[in-house]
Amino acid sequence: MVMFKLAPSILAADFSKLGEQIHLVEAAGADELHIDVMDGIFVPSISFGMPVIQSIRGVSKMFFDVHLMITEPVRYLEEFVKAGADGITVHAEACSDLKETVKRVKEAGVKVGVSIKPDTPISVLEDVEPYLDRVLVMTVNPGFGGQKLIPECVEKVRELAKHRSSCSFSYDIQVDGGIGLSNVREVADAGAEVFVAGTAVFRGNILQNVKAFKEEVGVAD
Numbered sequence: 001m002v003m004f005k006l007a008p009s010i011l012a013a014d015f016s017k018l019g020e021q022i023h024l025v026e027a028a029g030a031d032e033l034h035i036d037v038m039d040g041i042f043v044p045s046i047s048f049g050m051p052v053i054q055s056i057r058g059v060s061k062m063f064f065d066v067h068l069m070i071t072e073p074v075r076y077l078e079e080f081v082k083a084g085a086d087g088i089t090v091h092a093e094a095c096s097d098l099k100e101t102v103k104r105v106k107e108a109g110v111k112v113g114v115s116i117k118p119d120t121p122i123s124v125l126e127d128v129e130p131y132l133d134r135v136l137v138m139t140v141n142p143g144f145g146g147q148k149l150i151p152e153c154v155e156k157v158r159e160l161a162k163h164r165s166s167c168s169f170s171y172d173i174q175v176d177g178g179i180g181l182s183n184v185r186e187v188a189d190a191g192a193e194v195f196v197a198g199t200a201v202f203r204g205n206i207l208q209n210v211k212a213f214k215e216e217v218g219v220a221d
């Protein structure tokens with residue numbers, strides 16, 4: 001049986017009530033907390049970094065899924081682990097030596113993921129696939145929350161899921177960007193297991209939103 005997971009992205013949270021809102025998603029049964037770090041270079045926007053992660057580490061036991069949208073993330077891996085990351089996902093496009101970066105994440109003692117932007121083919125994963133815990137297929141161009149899912153990316157999820165099973169890899173497939181109640185079933189059917197959702201979780205009633213997501217994809221409590 002596939003274990004689906006919901007990972008609310010705090011990028012869409014109200015930062016004046018961050019701790020409170022994290023408690024809410026955790027109490028509602030969210031499986032992981034998705035933490036988007038942006039450097040203003042790899043992506044146009046800047047979000048937040050280690051001090052925020054360190055603070056929220058003190059209020060939550062959830063798995064901290066840190067999505068690094070930063071150039072040459074290898075420079076900061078230890079610092080993110082020290083701040084409280086349980087898993088680190090780097091962008092294939094942001095690393096001059098992807099294989100070395102993946103190795104260094106593993107050496108830092110956390111789960112390792114590699115993310116690809118909508119225009120990046122899955123073939124870039126070839127050298128690192130056997131070592132990965134997760135592949136993040138971006139379903140929007142990274143940089144901002146609240147965008148619309150790009151339908152072609154769902155096909156990419158399907159292609160990756162097929163490839164994963166034909167090669168017997170065991171990483172999970174995560175999707176991020178524009179995921180909501182109207183399309184989560186479709187991406188699940190395409191082969192994704194971990195769903196990041198920002199706007200769709202934090203806009204409106206957080207508790208109800210998380211519960212509705214879990215019902216929609218049948219996430220076990």
Ligand code: DX5
Pocket residue numbers: 009011012034036067140141142143144145146147176177178179196197198199200
């Ligand atoms: C986009 C980020 C996403 C974003 C998702 O660059 O990686 O995690 O927060 O937000 P929504 O769910 O609003 O598209």
Ligand code: ZN
Pocket residue numbers: 009034035036067176196
């Ligand atoms: Zn993200």
